[in-house]
Amino acid sequence: MAIFGAHVLVAFIVACAGLLWLRSRSSSKEMRDIPGTMGWPVIGETVSFISDFSSPAGILSFMRDRQKRFGKVFKTYVLGRITVFMTGREAAKILLSGKDGVVSLNLFYTGKQVLGPTSLLTTNGEEHKKLRRLIGEPLSIDALKKHFDFINELAVQTLDTWLGRRVLVLEEASSFTLKVIANMLVSLEPEGEEQEKFRANFKVISSSFASLPLKVPGTAFHRGLKARNRMYAMLDSVISRRRAGGEVRGDFLQTLLRKHAGDDADKLTDAQLKDNILTLLVAGHDTTTAGLTWLVKFLGENPEVLGKLREEHLQIRERLNGTSHLGWSDVNNMPYTNKVMNETLRRATILPWFSRKAAQDFSIDGYDVKKGTSVNLDVVSIHHDPAVFADPERFHPDRFDQTLKPYSFLGFGSGPRMCPGMNLARLEICVFVHHLVCRYSWKPLEEDDSVQPTLVRMPKNKYPIIATAL
Numbered sequence: 450m451a452i453f454g455a456h457v458l459v460a461f462i463v464a465c466a467g468l469l470w471l472r473s474r475s476s477s478k479e480m481r482d483i484p485g486t487m488g489w490p491v492i493g494e495t496v497s498f499i500s501d502f503s504s505p506a507g508i509l510s511f512m513r514d515r516q517k518r519f520g521k522v523f524k525t526y527v528l529g530r531i532t533v534f535m536t537g538r539e540a541a542k543i544l545l546s547g548k549d550g551v552v553s554l555n556l557f558y559t560g561k562q563v564l565g566p567t568s569l570l571t572t573n574g575e576e577h578k579k580l581r582r583l584i585g586e587p588l589s590i591d592a593l594k595k596h597f598d599f600i601n602e603l604a605v606q607t608l609d610t611w612l613g614r615r616v617l618v619l620e621e622a623s624s625f626t627l628k629v630i631a632n633m634l635v636s637l638e639p640e641g642e643e644q645e646k647f648r649a650n651f652k653v654i655s656s657s658f659a660s661l662p663l664k665v666p667g668t669a670f671h672r673g674l675k676a677r678n679r680m681y682a683m684l685d686s687v688i689s690r691r692r693a694g695g696e697v698r699g700d701f702l703q704t705l706l707r708k709h710a711g712d713d714a715d716k717l718t719d720a721q722l723k724d725n726i727l728t729l730l731v732a733g734h735d736t737t738t739a740g741l742t743w744l745v746k747f748l749g750e751n752p753e754v755l756g757k758l759r760e761e762h763l764q765i766r767e768r769l770n771g772t773s774h775l776g777w778s779d780v781n782n783m784p785y786t787n788k789v790m791n792e793t794l795r796r797a798t799i800l801p802w803f804s805r806k807a808a809q810d811f812s813i814d815g816y817d818v819k820k821g822t823s824v825n826l827d828v829v830s831i832h833h834d835p836a837v838f839a840d841p842e843r844f845h846p847d848r849f850d851q852t853l854k855p856y857s858f859l860g861f862g863s864g865p866r867m868c869p870g871m872n873l874a875r876l877e878i879c880v881f882v883h884h885l886v887c888r889y890s891w892k893p894l895e896e897d898d899s900v901q902p903t904l905v906r907m908p909k910n911k912y913p914i915i916a917t918a919l
């Protein structure tokens with residue numbers, strides 16, 4: 450019976466993939482003037498796309514190969530949909546500036562279902578603008594000040610455990626960034642049963658985000674929705690305690706409840722609060738984890754950069770009389786660290802493409818793109834353009850000394866969808882890196898540059914190292 454069930458499931462998936470493929474072929478005809486290839490029947494070019502994505506060179510080889518054959522704008526069929534990839538600063542301006550509502554964000558069906566209808570990532574136009582304004586406030590530099598001590602202490606405690614053991618940097622970064630964001634959003638304590646439950650639910654939600662859209666028991670999508678319901682039940686009880694005045698905290702949730710209460714037109718409903726707390730978790734956790742991990746890896750591979758960075762941090766530590774009592778003003782005075790962070794985001798390009806959907810017909814580079822088409826901005830090629838970044842494979846933070854042309858560096862995106870969590874990400878990374886380089890040197894335990902085949906680029910082997918005290 451189980452085998453029969455599995456066969457039915459496989460047949461269903463193949464049938465769905467076939468239908469998607471047939472539907473896409475008709476829109477391919479509408480876009481016949483755009484160069485490119487649809488690849489194999491049903492799977493299109495998905496196999497080479499995923500295999501290039503996971504290789505050390507990353508998706509850049511897939512893009513370069515097709516750009517050589519077809520130019521800066523080309524079509525392909527990957528991950529179950531026909532997609533037009535485009536690159537260059539001009540394309541970035543058209544797709545990211547938000548001008549004339551040419552495009553909207555393009556999430557997978559599963560992502561939309563998991564995050565809910567009132568998420569920042571599923572709304573557009575005026576509704577999106579309003580949410581950005583409300584959510585942006587508690588994420589501003591000023592508002593983050595009150596979370597500084599928590600982040601600083603947690604970084605020190607995390608690093609206390611590193612000495613002399615095999616450390617998977619990605620696992621450590623993941624635990625650190627989840628504890629930070631959960632505390633910042635809803636004051637979750639970093640240890641204990643609640644944290645464990647929260648972490649377990651979040652992991653299931655994360656892996657369902659880009660899964661097959663099958664809401665059948667046993668599938669990743671079904672498990673993800675169940676975990677989301679458990680997390681929402683937990684948030685419901687926190688929100689009702691706060692609304693009843695039984696609990697007052699200094700976190701993101703409290704700020705929104707306090708500032709926008711009563712009949713305020715900006716009052717957020719419980720559904721909006723929950724969808725957007727989950728959105729910030731999903732959008733902010735893997736990205737910051739990946740950023741921190743890549744940064745440690747690039748430092749390990751570039752001793753001269755590490756030397757310069759350490760100098761900046763040892764000078765700060767000297768001013769602190771050798772203590773770990775880093776202060777808010779210190780973090781705002783780390784010019785070289787900021788360049789290292791930018792160079793990390795350029796070289797790693799954690800989100801290698803930004804997905805949009807044409808909200809109306811438009812033209813680019815002389816090609817007509819029809820309303821409804823998936824359009825991806827290939828950011829990795831923009832970040833490796835030798836005309837802007839000489840010797841693009843080199844890890845060279847000082848290249849950020851020069852002023853860059855608009856839309857040539859998109860580590861945190863640009864325009865109305867630019868990352869609202871960038872101040873938090875920068876803060877977490879600056880603090881963690883300060884304690885890391887002041888205390889330890891480290892060696893990788895494995896040479897493997899492969900990348901996980903997930904939406905956010907991360908080292909596949911989680912970057913195993915052994916740390917020794919300085």
Ligand code: HEM
Nearest residue numbers: 729732733736737740803860861862866868869870873874
């Ligand atoms: C190193 C860490 C991070 C990187 C590299 C990063 C990168 C980005 C990029 C490139 C975008 C724009 C994507 C697009 O235009 O399609 C974006 C959007 C977003 N980011 Fe981040 N991010 C990071 C950390 C965070 C954090 C910590 C949070 C939450 C506190 C966050 C929340 C968001 C949200 C909600 C959006 C969507 C904004 C909207 O659609 O209006 N990110 N991020």
